[in-house]
Amino acid sequence: MSLTKYESQLREPLVDGKKTYHDVTVDIVHTIEAKPTRLWYIGFYVAVALLLFGVFSVYMEVVYGIGQWNVNRTIGWGWDITNFVWWVGIGHAGTLISAILLLFRQGWRTGVNRAAEAMTIFAVMCAGQFPIFHMGRVWMAFFTMPYPNTRGPLWPNFNSPLMWDVFAISTYFTVSLLFWYSGLIPDLATVRDRAKTKLRKYLYGIAAFGWTGSTKHWQRHESLSLVLAGLSTPLVLSVHTIVSFDFATSVVPGWHTTIFPPYFVAGAIFSGFAMVQTLMLIMRKVMGLQDYITLGHIEAMNKVIVLTGSIVGCAYLTELFMAWYSMVPYEQAAFFKFRIAGPYGWSYWLMMTCNVISPQLFWFRKLRRNIAFTFIMSIVVNIGMWFERFVIIVTSLYRDYLPSSWSPYYRPTIWEVGFYLGTFGLFFTCFFLFAKYFPVIAIAEIKAVLKTSGESYKDEMAPLEVMSTEKFAHEMLHHDEHHREGDVHVVHHDKH
Amino acid sequence: MIKQHFEASAGYRKWTLGLLAVGGLILVLGFIFLGLSKDEHSQTRFWAVLLQNSTYFLLVVNASMFFICVTCLALGGWQMAFRRVPEAISTLVPVFSGIALVIFLYLIFGPNHHIYHWTDKGHIEHDSILKGKSGFLNPWFFLIWSIVAMGMWSWAGAKMRQLSSEADERPMENDEAKNFHRRNTVWAAIFTVAFGLTVGSTIPWFWLMSIDAHWYSTMYSWYTFASTFVSGMALIALFVVYLKNRDYLEWVNQEHLQDLGKFMFAFTIFWTYLWYSQFMLIWYANIPEETIYFKVRMHGPYRAIFFLNLILNFVLPFLLLMTRGSKRNYTVMTFLAILIVFGHWLDFYQMVMPGALGEHYSLGWFEFGILALYAGLIMHFVGKALAKKPLVSVNHPLLKESIIHHA
Numbered sequence: 001m002s003l004t005k006y007e008s009q010l011r012e013p014l015v016d017g018k019k020t021y022h023d024v025t026v027d028i029v030h031t032i033e034a035k036p037t038r039l040w041y042i043g044f045y046v047a048v049a050l051l052l053f054g055v056f057s058v059y060m061e062v063v064y065g066i067g068q069w070n071v072n073r074t075i076g077w078g079w080d081i082t083n084f085v086w087w088v089g090i091g092h093a094g095t096l097i098s099a100i101l102l103l104f105r106q107g108w109r110t111g112v113n114r115a116a117e118a119m120t121i122f123a124v125m126c127a128g129q130f131p132i133f134h135m136g137r138v139w140m141a142f143f144t145m146p147y148p149n150t151r152g153p154l155w156p157n158f159n160s161p162l163m164w165d166v167f168a169i170s171t172y173f174t175v176s177l178l179f180w181y182s183g184l185i186p187d188l189a190t191v192r193d194r195a196k197t198k199l200r201k202y203l204y205g206i207a208a209f210g211w212t213g214s215t216k217h218w219q220r221h222e223s224l225s226l227v228l229a230g231l232s233t234p235l236v237l238s239v240h241t242i243v244s245f246d247f248a249t250s251v252v253p254g255w256h257t258t259i260f261p262p263y264f265v266a267g268a269i270f271s272g273f274a275m276v277q278t279l280m281l282i283m284r285k286v287m288g289l290q291d292y293i294t295l296g297h298i299e300a301m302n303k304v305i306v307l308t309g310s311i312v313g314c315a316y317l318t319e320l321f322m323a324w325y326s327m328v329p330y331e332q333a334a335f336f337k338f339r340i341a342g343p344y345g346w347s348y349w350l351m352m353t354c355n356v357i358s359p360q361l362f363w364f365r366k367l368r369r370n371i372a373f374t375f376i377m378s379i380v381v382n383i384g385m386w387f388e389r390f391v392i393i394v395t396s397l398y399r400d401y402l403p404s405s406w407s408p409y410y411r412p413t414i415w416e417v418g419f420y421l422g423t424f425g426l427f428f429t430c431f432f433l434f435a436k437y438f439p440v441i442a443i444a445e446i447k448a449v450l451k452t453s454g455e456s457y458k459d460e461m462a463p464l465e466v467m468s469t470e471k472f473a474h475e476m477l478h479h480d481e482h483h484r485e486g487d488v489h490v491v492h493h494d495k496h
Numbered sequence: 497m498i499k500q501h502f503e504a505s506a507g508y509r510k511w512t513l514g515l516l517a518v519g520g521l522i523l524v525l526g527f528i529f530l531g532l533s534k535d536e537h538s539q540t541r542f543w544a545v546l547l548q549n550s551t552y553f554l555l556v557v558n559a560s561m562f563f564i565c566v567t568c569l570a571l572g573g574w575q576m577a578f579r580r581v582p583e584a585i586s587t588l589v590p591v592f593s594g595i596a597l598v599i600f601l602y603l604i605f606g607p608n609h610h611i612y613h614w615t616d617k618g619h620i621e622h623d624s625i626l627k628g629k630s631g632f633l634n635p636w637f638f639l640i641w642s643i644v645a646m647g648m649w650s651w652a653g654a655k656m657r658q659l660s661s662e663a664d665e666r667p668m669e670n671d672e673a674k675n676f677h678r679r680n681t682v683w684a685a686i687f688t689v690a691f692g693l694t695v696g697s698t699i700p701w702f703w704l705m706s707i708d709a710h711w712y713s714t715m716y717s718w719y720t721f722a723s724t725f726v727s728g729m730a731l732i733a734l735f736v737v738y739l740k741n742r743d744y745l746e747w748v749n750q751e752h753l754q755d756l757g758k759f760m761f762a763f764t765i766f767w768t769y770l771w772y773s774q775f776m777l778i779w780y781a782n783i784p785e786e787t788i789y790f791k792v793r794m795h796g797p798y799r800a801i802f803f804l805n806l807i808l809n810f811v812l813p814f815l816l817l818m819t820r821g822s823k824r825n826y827t828v829m830t831f832l833a834i835l836i837v838f839g840h841w842l843d844f845y846q847m848v849m850p851g852a853l854g855e856h857y858s859l860g861w862f863e864f865g866i867l868a869l870y871a872g873l874i875m876h877f878v879g880k881a882l883a884k885k886p887l888v889s890v891n892h893p894l895l896k897e898s899i900i901h902h903a
Contacts, residue, residue, distance in 0.1 A: 006900040249780040256781050259714035261773040318714050326712045327628045469890045473899050
């Protein structure tokens with residue numbers, strides 16, 4: 001016998017419950033084939049209602065102008081840009097899971113990547129709304145597109161990071177969408193092949209692009225995945241880097257700080273994983289997917305949360321220190337007078353508590369594996385990360401260089417709040433539809449790890465774990481160089 | 497039969513001795529002709545070069561232990577077949593800490609204030625900014641925190657190495673393996689947190705950023721980390737290739753080398769990302785207090801080094817490490833590992849010298865001599881550490897994963 005992959009028993013199985021390939025298909029596809037539950041309808045209608053309220057709020061702003069919001073000349077960016085950055089940040093986990101965790105060969109990504117990627121796409125869709133409607137005259141939005149035009153010398157300002165954002169986010173959205181959809185194709189074909197009704201067969205047939213599962217198809221599919229993973233990796237970093245440039249290129253105290261790009265990326269991954277936890281914990285319970293999204297998966301994501309939370313904490317403290325160390329009175333005032341103290345001081349401390357202090361509890365294994373605690377923490381982190389952006393934007397703007405333009409206390413109007421709620425509506429409407437009509441776990445990818453990381457296969461491997469290392473190496477090691485990556489997951493049983 | 501214990505070959509010993517002899521001689525000559533010179537610039541040159549090398553190589557060898565600890569926390573298995581190599585490199589942390597400490601003691605309490613201007617009490621009186629910073633930039637805080645940092649790295653590192661030896665003794669049962677892994681995780685976490693509080697933040701401010709005492713950048717420490725981490729990975733790769741060429745490390749193959757190459761490639765890009773972020777944001781905002789740092793480097797006497805830094809540390813490794821084949825090729829990897837270690841040495845050179853020496857810098861016999869001395873020290877101590885333990889901890893519960901490994 002020789003192996004092409006071996007997994008230590010220290011690793012828990014990625015798929016619990018001794019599944020066969022058929023079990024995997026049935027477990028994941030059965031919700032698509034059944035009628036939605038009442039819970040689904042309730043959730044979906046609530047989401048649609050929120051969405052409609054959001055549409056109305058935006059209508060108010062478009063028709064009656066930006067004065068419907070409480071943003072003013074001093075606090076020019078308020079809730080809208082806070083929400084924008086918050087949603088973009090959430091949209092980071094999916095692509096991190098599909099691209100960067102792929103590079104790091106983290107097998108557990110297969111359990112959560114599909115839903116996380118879907119979440120990414122919906123979150124970016126929500127994010128995009130805010131800068132567009134913040135323009136006020138939204139019918140001029142196409143001015144951001146550079147094309148030979150009749151406006152004479154009037155071109156978008158390519159020196160502006162806001163302009164870079166247009167490209168960064170639209171590129172990110174496009175590649176994430178392609179990545180997500182190309183991964184879906186084999187699974188959509190599985191749904192098609194099991195379809196009992198003509199209509200379903202027809203629609204999933206179109207969606208599956210005529211996938212047959214031939215070797216050629218798989219080969220092309222794998223190459224495409226590799227190319228898209230390669231494209232996504234820099235994109236995960238670039239999007240929030242450029243969002244951070246929106247602030248950091250300026251000369252506003254509290255905004256102009258060089259650590260912003262990597263710190264924003266870490267924060268984005270932090271909040272993205274928190275949102276993945278929120279969704280997965282509900283989804284695995286409601287849809288009965290506990291064998292695929294195991295405690296091991298939850299723990300792994302909590303580790304990412306404590307890591308990125310600590311990186312973010314390191315950045316907060318660095319900023320605070322550097323504001324003092326710089327001996328620039330404006331920086332010192334921004335941080336020590338108007339941020340950690342002053343009328344908005346509460347928001348700073350809320351941010352610190354939610355993002356830096358409380359996630360430290362995840363150093364304890366018991367808490368990392370506690371579902372209720374994880375769920376609460378995932379909400380806490382998302383609140384904290386919203387306040388991070390609020391703190392950065394509002395507390396740097398409300399006291400600028402000119403005391404005469406210092407702003408009174410900023411509160412959003414109902415239409416600003418409504419717009420935000422509306423994006424929740426959009427997000428969950430999309431997510432409910434996704435959960436009903438798409439395989440929420442990558443069926444083909446789960447099958448690919450079943451043979452090395454499924455529970456029954458791990459049991460089979462137990463004798464190897466106690467074998468002496470020399471014997472193991474002698475018997476299991478390929479000494480030829482013929483095999484390639486393609487057969488990494490296959491266990492060969494050839495006779496000696 | 498594959499050898500389990502490293503024995504330094506005659507060639508290895510010859511090179512080690514040669515480098516140590518040349519380096520030692522140059523150190524003595526440097527001390528006589530520069531250190532004891534009446535010329536202030538020569539004196540400063542002597543100490544600045546020692547500072548550059550001692551901080552750089554200390555952080556580079558410490559990156560090895562960081563690598564061990566983060567792979568442990570992430571439950572990585574692939575590195576087990578060569579883990580003893582970074583372990584051996586990390587034994588240098590206390591050694592290089594000691595050397596650096598001697599240099600710091602002279603620099604913060606000695607008469608030379610050209611490197612750390614903030615140690616000059618007379619000057620601070622007229623400098624309101626440095627006066628304001630003196631709560632942080634003061635000799636005792638610097639010294640105590642440096643000792644604490646070095647102590648934490650050395651101590652947690654020693655614990656990790658000690659734990660690793662347990663896996664040499666006998667095979668572990670399932671529960672024993674879990675327990676072993678848990679204890680490893682605890683110490684790895686302690687090291688990593690200590691690392692974040694020192695290398696990830698405070699230590700580069702003290703040791704390096706305070707050379708340009710008026711200037712500040714929040715990115716600085718992460719930038720320093722990126723610079724030394726990528727070099728640390730390159731140094732590991734260099735020893736792995738060497739041992740492999742001498743028929744050691746039976747279970748290491750091109751797959752492992754390719755993964756090391758991926759780390760070098762990825763963190764080359766990461767370094768560049770941080771370099772660019774720091775540079776671009778300062779350039780864009782164009783605040784004189786900040787741009788002064790790059791003005792002397794980019795438009796002043798360091799222009800050539802400024803661009804060479806980017807070529808050596810980004811352009812060349814980025815292009816040459818891109819393909820799968822190059823990461824699996826022993827010769828290419830050796831070349832790039834040396835290039836990266838040297839490139840970031842030069843990066844540290846441009847971090848230290850402009851603030852210390854300004855236009856009076858030189859890059860000649862003394863600089864390269866001290867580099868040779870450090871190369872010799874690394875070869876000597878790593879060789880010794882490698883010979884002490886078996887090259888593979890044969891009963892480590894994750895070793896089998898590393899034996900069956902595909903990049």
